[in-house]
Amino acid sequence: MAIKGFDDETQVRLYTTHRPQPPDGLIRRIIRLLPSNKKFGVDVGCGSGQLTAKIAMHFDKFVGIDASEAQIEAAKSIYGQERDYLEFKVGLETMEGVENNAVDLIAVSSAIHWFDVDAFHEAAAAKLKSGGVLAIVGYAKPYHDDVELNAELQKLWSAIIKHAHPLTKHVFAEYATLALPPRDAFKDVIEIKPRDKHVTIFDGSLMDVIKFTKTLDTYNRVVQDVGKAEAEGILAAFESRVKEILNCDENKSNEEIPFRMQLDWFGRIAKRV
Numbered sequence: 221m222a223i224k225g226f227d228d229e230t231q232v233r234l235y236t237t238h239r240p241q242p243p244d245g246l247i248r249r250i251i252r253l254l255p256s257n258k259k260f261g262v263d264v265g266c267g268s269g270q271l272t273a274k275i276a277m278h279f280d281k282f283v284g285i286d287a288s289e290a291q292i293e294a295a296k297s298i299y300g301q302e303r304d305y306l307e308f309k310v311g312l313e314t315m316e317g318v319e320n321n322a323v324d325l326i327a328v329s330s331a332i333h334w335f336d337v338d339a340f341h342e343a344a345a346a347k348l349k350s351g352g353v354l355a356i357v358g359y360a361k362p363y364h365d366d367v368e369l370n371a372e373l374q375k376l377w378s379a380i381i382k383h384a385h386p387l388t389k390h391v392f393a394e395y396a397t398l399a400l401p402p403r404d405a406f407k408d409v410i411e412i413k414p415r416d417k418h419v420t421i422f423d424g425s426l427m428d429v430i431k432f433t434k435t436l437d438t439y440n441r442v443v444q445d446v447g448k449a450e451a452e453g454i455l456a457a458f459e460s461r462v463k464e465i466l467n468c469d470e471n472k473s474n475e476e477i478p479f480r481m482q483l484d485w486f487g488r489i490a491k492r493v
């Protein structure tokens with residue numbers, strides 16, 4: 221299945237190297253809520269396995285599902301062979317093929333806003349065992365601790381998000397606008413807020429920020445809306461300002477310029493009644 225916005229060849233390649241993985245503290249928070257005899261977990265909208273890679277080892281069997289064949293192929297090529305308890309397959313939020321009343325954890329990272337949310341909640345209620353956990357997480361806009369560099373990062377972000385898909389509004393609202401899991405099927409809802417400080421730190425280079433930006437569906441939309449040259453121009457203006465602030469030679473490569481970008485996670489965890 222081809223999923224527009226997620227299976228462009230360059231984008232899939234960048235996903236494998238430049239998408240944030242959830243921080244260990246967030247993974248522990250989810251795992252602690254699970255029964256000790258957890259056996260089976262599923263990551264829906266798994267992309268090339270950013271969350272899967274950090275959580276699958278806690279289960280006897282784990283399945284990553286994604287609508288994009290290209291993302292699933294990338295996930296298989298990275299993780300598929302070395303872990304026999306782990307399977308990746310193409311599929312939708314309805315998790316066809318996963319048995320009812322069989323799953324201990326259903327997790328979604330940075331993907332639920334693309335789903336038919338009601339269909340997903342219905343499927344999650346059917347597939348989870350009683351006491352099983354539904355964990356929906358995502359991350360907000362990137363930031364830098366340095367005021368001046370952060371101002372430039374926010375300027376870049378604002379220029380890009382003007383082109384965001386309407387569904388991305390749920391991300392900007394930190395998922396507060398998403399329908400809650402149905403009350404008759406889920407209880408003990410925990411809201412995870414950015415202030416909880418589950419943070420992913422990209423302690424990398426200016427080039428890493430550029431590559432992360434290019435993984436975003438929203439960046440693809442900028443290219444569609446204004447053309448590649450203008451989109452590259454937005455990135456070039458950001459690069460140039462960062463070099464100016466850091467007093468770097470214009471010819472210094474982006475790989476050589478350190479840039480510590482951070483992302484705060486948010487989301488919602490609930491238990492199947």
Ligand SMILES: C[S@@+](CC[C@H](N)C(=O)[O-])C[C@H]1O[C@@H](n2cnc3c(N)ncnc32)[C@H](O)[C@@H]1O
Nearest residue numbers: 226265266267270287288312313329330331334
């Ligand atoms: C922003 S990416 C997130 C990937 C990964 N979970 C991560 O944390 O980076 C969203 C993913 O959701 C997948 N997706 C979009 N609509 C979907 C659907 N209806 N069912 C399953 N996956 C879907 C896309 O193919 C894409 O890989």
